[in-house]
Amino acid sequence: MQNKIQLYTDGSSRGNPGPGGYGALLLFGDHRKELSQGFRRTTNNRMELLAVIAGLEAIKKNELPVTVFSDSQYVVNSVEKGWLKTWIKTDFKGGKKNKDLWKNYYELSKKFTVNFVWVKGHANNPFNNRCDELATAAADGKHLLVDVGYEEAAN
Incomplete structure (x- = not known):
């Protein structure tokens, strides 16, 4: 049996901002779970990050390591290069975007060993x-949710 969880993620936005969505695929041994959701107005970077959050939220075994595969250099570099740690320490000084999602990811990531x-x-x-x-x-779906974090920040 595989001893780590693989999480593949992607985000999409039809316009930036525009309608958007995320997709996540969890793999563990013979188990496979797909997740997705659409939003009426958001950005690509938010959807890339929300895919990671949704995937981590769906994991029931916190003690297993998680490898996240993403085509978003924004997401990967923010974590792997330590940018997020600096943003957290400075409370996102300088107007760094997506503070709500990054704080959500940061708290959630404490439950896992994520790379x-x-x-x-x-x-x-x-x-x-x-x-x-x-x-x-x-x-492209019909039942799009409100990305509250994005729409509040945009107003």
């Missing part, structure tokens, strides 16, 4: 491609 791997988007990775399909279908 990120960047994968090339729209390439030959079937799991990343599936997440792209989920994200774009969610963005």
Whole structure:
């Protein structure tokens, strides 16, 4: 049995901002779970990050390590290069975007051992491609939610 969880993620936005969605695919041993949701007005970066959050929230076994595969350099570099730690320490000084989601991710990540791997988007990775399909279908869906964090910040 595999001893770590793989989480593939992707976000999509039809316009930036515009309708958007995320897709996430969790793999653990023989288990596979797909997640997606669409929002009426958001950004691509928010959906990339929300895919990671949704995937982590769906994990029931906090003691297992999680490898997140993302085609978002914004998400991967923010965590792996330590930018997020600096943003947290300075309370996102300078107007760093997506504070609500980053704080959510940061608190959630304390439950896990998480590492990120960047994968090339729209390439030959079937799991990343599936997440792209989920994200774009969610963005194009009819029952779009309100991205409260985005819409409050935009007003």
